[in-house]
Amino acid sequence: MNLLNLLNLLNLLNLLNLLNLPVVYSVPMRRIFLLSALVSGAVTVGFAQTAALKVEPLWPKPFPVAKHWILGSVTGVTVDAQDHIWVVHRGVDSLQNNEKGPTLEPWASQCCFSAPQILEFDPAGTLVASWDVGANKGYDWPHDPSGIAVDKAGNVYVGGGLAPSALPAGRGRGPAPEGAAAAAPARGARGGDAPAAGRGDAAAAQGRGRGAAPAPPPPPATAVLKFDKTGKFVSAISGVERPLAVAVDDAANELYVGDDGHGRIAVFDTATGAQKREWKANGDAFKTIACVKVGKDGMVYVCDRGNNRIQVFSKDGKFQKEAKVAADTKGDGSVWDLAWSPDRKTLYVADGHNKKVWTLDAASLQTTGSIGQGGRYPGEFYGVSAVAVDSKGNLYTGETYEGKRVQKFVKR
Amino acid sequence: MMKRNLWIGSTFVALMLALGAGQLLLEKKADAQAGGKVQVPRFEVDPTFPKPLPNHWYQGMSIGVGVDANDHIWIVHRPDTVNALEAAEDAKTGECCAKAPPILEFDQQGNLLRHWGGSDGDGYQWPSSNHGITIDHKGNVWIGGNGGGDGLVLKFTQDGKFLNMFGKKGVPIDSNSTEHFGMVAKIFVDAKENEAYIADGYGNKRVAVIDADTGKFKRYWGAYGNKPDDTNMGRYNPDAPPIQQFRTPVHCAEMSKDRLVYVCDRVNDRIQVFTPEGKFVKEAWVSKRTLGDGSTWDIAFSNDPQQKYIYLVDGHDEKIWILDRQSLEILTSFGDGGKMPGQFYAVHSIATDSKGNIYTTETYDGRRLQRFLLKGMQTVTKGEDQGTVWPRSSTR
Numbered sequence: 001m002n003l004l005n006l007l008n009l010l011n012l013l014n015l016l017n018l019l020n021l022p023v024v025y026s027v028p029m030r031r032i033f034l035l036s037a038l039v040s041g042a043v044t045v046g047f048a049q050t051a052a053l054k055v056e057p058l059w060p061k062p063f064p065v066a067k068h069w070i071l072g073s074v075t076g077v078t079v080d081a082q083d084h085i086w087v088v089h090r091g092v093d094s095l096q097n098n099e100k101g102p103t104l105e106p107w108a109s110q111c112c113f114s115a116p117q118i119l120e121f122d123p124a125g126t127l128v129a130s131w132d133v134g135a136n137k138g139y140d141w142p143h144d145p146s147g148i149a150v151d152k153a154g155n156v157y158v159g160g161g162l163a164p165s166a167l168p169a170g171r172g173r174g175p176a177p178e179g180a181a182a183a184a185p186a187r188g189a190r191g192g193d194a195p196a197a198g199r200g201d202a203a204a205a206q207g208r209g210r211g212a213a214p215a216p217p218p219p220p221a222t223a224v225l226k227f228d229k230t231g232k233f234v235s236a237i238s239g240v241e242r243p244l245a246v247a248v249d250d251a252a253n254e255l256y257v258g259d260d261g262h263g264r265i266a267v268f269d270t271a272t273g274a275q276k277r278e279w280k281a282n283g284d285a286f287k288t289i290a291c292v293k294v295g296k297d298g299m300v301y302v303c304d305r306g307n308n309r310i311q312v313f314s315k316d317g318k319f320q321k322e323a324k325v326a327a328d329t330k331g332d333g334s335v336w337d338l339a340w341s342p343d344r345k346t347l348y349v350a351d352g353h354n355k356k357v358w359t360l361d362a363a364s365l366q367t368t369g370s371i372g373q374g375g376r377y378p379g380e381f382y383g384v385s386a387v388a389v390d391s392k393g394n395l396y397t398g399e400t401y402e403g404k405r406v407q408k409f410v411k412r
Numbered sequence: 413m414m415k416r417n418l419w420i421g422s423t424f425v426a427l428m429l430a431l432g433a434g435q436l437l438l439e440k441k442a443d444a445q446a447g448g449k450v451q452v453p454r455f456e457v458d459p460t461f462p463k464p465l466p467n468h469w470y471q472g473m474s475i476g477v478g479v480d481a482n483d484h485i486w487i488v489h490r491p492d493t494v495n496a497l498e499a500a501e502d503a504k505t506g507e508c509c510a511k512a513p514p515i516l517e518f519d520q521q522g523n524l525l526r527h528w529g530g531s532d533g534d535g536y537q538w539p540s541s542n543h544g545i546t547i548d549h550k551g552n553v554w555i556g557g558n559g560g561g562d563g564l565v566l567k568f569t570q571d572g573k574f575l576n577m578f579g580k581k582g583v584p585i586d587s588n589s590t591e592h593f594g595m596v597a598k599i600f601v602d603a604k605e606n607e608a609y610i611a612d613g614y615g616n617k618r619v620a621v622i623d624a625d626t627g628k629f630k631r632y633w634g635a636y637g638n639k640p641d642d643t644n645m646g647r648y649n650p651d652a653p654p655i656q657q658f659r660t661p662v663h664c665a666e667m668s669k670d671r672l673v674y675v676c677d678r679v680n681d682r683i684q685v686f687t688p689e690g691k692f693v694k695e696a697w698v699s700k701r702t703l704g705d706g707s708t709w710d711i712a713f714s715n716d717p718q719q720k721y722i723y724l725v726d727g728h729d730e731k732i733w734i735l736d737r738q739s740l741e742i743l744t745s746f747g748d749g750g751k752m753p754g755q756f757y758a759v760h761s762i763a764t765d766s767k768g769n770i771y772t773t774e775t776y777d778g779r780r781l782q783r784f785l786l787k788g789m790q791t792v793t794k795g796e797d798q799g800t801v802w803p804r805s806s807t808r
Contacts, residue, residue, distance in 0.1 A: 062750070062800035065797055108728070109703070110729040326506070331500060353506045354506045373508060374470050374498060404750075
């Protein structure tokens with residue numbers, strides 16, 4: 001990279017800063033100099049590409065008003081071969097009482113019903129399909145669906161998440177407890193005339209433990225569910241526990257599963273559901289397998305969330321390399337999901353704890369910059385758990401916990 | 413009871429006389445239009461407002477908004493509700509974020525200007541739970557507080573210099589106290605008489621009026637102008653006869669230009685209207701079957717000279733209702749539940765600027781300030797639910 005290019009890049013950055021555009025870089029300027037001095041041009045290309053993304057705040061389009069649908073905690077986003085965006089979310093179980101008034105007994109307010117838990121949008125943000133998946137439909141729908149993948153035939157695979165007992169309370173990741181509906185009348189009383197608690201509004205929203213004993217936690221998911229392109233249930237691919245992440249290798253007709261309960265990556269035949277091979281982490285055991293992705297480089301990338309690392313394997317499970325992202329992150333960890341730019345030069349990493357999408361040089365896995373910051377406004381994140389990229393390079397994100405959104409970042 | 417009914421009846425007669433024949437005609441016309449078409453202000457959300465906060469600052473439950481004479485927007489939020497994940501930088505588990513100071517001022521472009529507050533100072537105590545913000549005719553900033561024992565209101569300059577504390581902290585609920593308040597939700601300051609109307613509150617069940625400079629108690633009243641009573645009235649039942657007291661919280665008390673005081677009796681799903689002396693004038697219900705937190709969270713008036721419309725935020729049904737201010741009839745509503753621009757979770761507070769634009773803040777896990785731009789008038793079917801109001805160019 002020559003000096004002129006560097007100056008141009010810095011000018012661009014300054015211009016962006018002056019305009020106070022919603023794309024935010026967390027890499028300090030001195031680190032940009034450092035990067036420029038130390039690494040190849042590929043890094044800078046990756047970084048410049050980041051600069052070309054900005055949030056489209058009016059995407060997707062609102063649901064039909066009469067439906068009063070809202071999203072629960074979003075735990076999976078993927079893009080299919082038609083550049084349609086598929087979303088899975090945790091539905092009514094992830095909604096606070098005040099988000100699901102019409103579902104309470106007695107009826108409490110107009111807002112809202114959970115949107116169907118599998119949704120398909122076109123690139124313009126129009127809802128194309130919504131599958132009313134759930135309990136009592138002839139298959140074992142997971143309490144916390146997690147991860148979504150679509151194969152070349154349009155079949156959709158959905159994993160299943162953590163048992164709610166493992167989830168922190170009060171973050172809305174599910175702990176709208178089973179007893180939430182039963183707790184509603186007690187809350188009504190509080191909202192009526194009982195003296196307000198120390199934090200009136202807060203206590204009202206959560207409805208924690210007011211009168212209703214928490215129900216026993218539902219069991220963790222033990223299968224990946226496969227649906228055909230019309231939403232008809234096809235099969236349950238079992239032998240797994242908490243399959244948090246799924247990916248399809250269309251060339252081989254294979255399904256990759258992040259089998260978190262067994263701390264392994266398991267590979268299945270997509271047609272028969274038979275397990276073909278498996279492997280565990282290199283070195284320290286996986287600590288929450290938040291994603292598994294098959295790259296066009298023929299390698300399998302694993303988001304080892306709690307260890308703040310990406311591990312890369314061949315398709316037969318031979319360890320290739322690893323890289324840390326935001327290595328000092330504690331709590332939930334930094335590596336939640338990943339996706340490549342169409343030119344394969346940039347790797348985007350969703351980081352729900354630091355509330356940004358990191359950009360990495362896809363070859364070296366070195367961090368080059370980031371998109372977004374924490375917050376509830378467009379272009380900001382809370383618990384960004386999923387990232388996907390379409391053929392044009394537009395980026396899509398999903399947010400869990402109380403984020404409960406999907407967002408689109410378009411090229412400038 | 414009979415005496416009260418007589419009194420209510422005579423009030424009604426007096427009101428009708430006061431409104432005059434013209435108004436009666438208007439109301440007849442409105443009746444004739446029931447289910448028909450009505451003219452209402454049209455709004456579009458401004459998804460670019462405000463700009464991202466600096467310093468990795470994160471906004472908590474946002475429980476008050478006000479607009480000053482320069483059309484700057486002031487909000488109050490609760491930094492202590494920013495959880496450990498959101499404030500991972502403070503908790504030293506990650507890079508983002510840090511709790512923003514509770515009082516934030518924005519200009520019309522959405523830039524953050526002044527920011528302050530959150531701790532006790534010389535001569536005053538900060539509330540244990542922030543609630544409500546108002547900029548008075550002198551430019552001073554008032555806040556209430558709804559934490560346990562918060563029996564005070566505070567007044568500051570716009571730079572955050574302490575001016576007054578009226579009431580005190582650590583006091584019990586007593587709707588007939590003339591010394592302190594009971595978890596104040598909101599304040600309105602009447603420039604003409606230099607009096608502050610206190611929506612009092614989450615503990616007390618009354619409107620209290622004090623001198624805005626000295627804090628001297630002048631008068632207070634409960635629902636229908638009754639003497640307030642702290643007896644627990646049980647849960648709200650939309651099918652029961654209306655109770656003769658406010659329920660907590662008494663969430664707003666706003667005066668119109670024609671000097672009527674509109675009170676948000678939130679959990680009772682009603683607005684009650686009074687003279688400045690506390691004489692009951694009229695009432696209306698909004699989404700009367702709403703339970704739990706109730707429907708009537710806060711109001712603002714349209715900025716035409718007659719203040720023809722009431723904008724009412726409903727943080728349980730997640731929308732803004734537009735009411736005819738005279739008849740208190742619902743004309744339309746907009747907004748819906750969700751996290752996208754123009755959608756709400758627990759929309760809590762509302763204010764308008766000199767151009768007639770609306771600002772809202774959301775509590776619970778909404779945690780945003782939003783702006784809705786006034787785009788002239790439109791014709792809608794009376795009662796129409798407009799849903800999410802995005803800029804028209806984006807949805808066509």
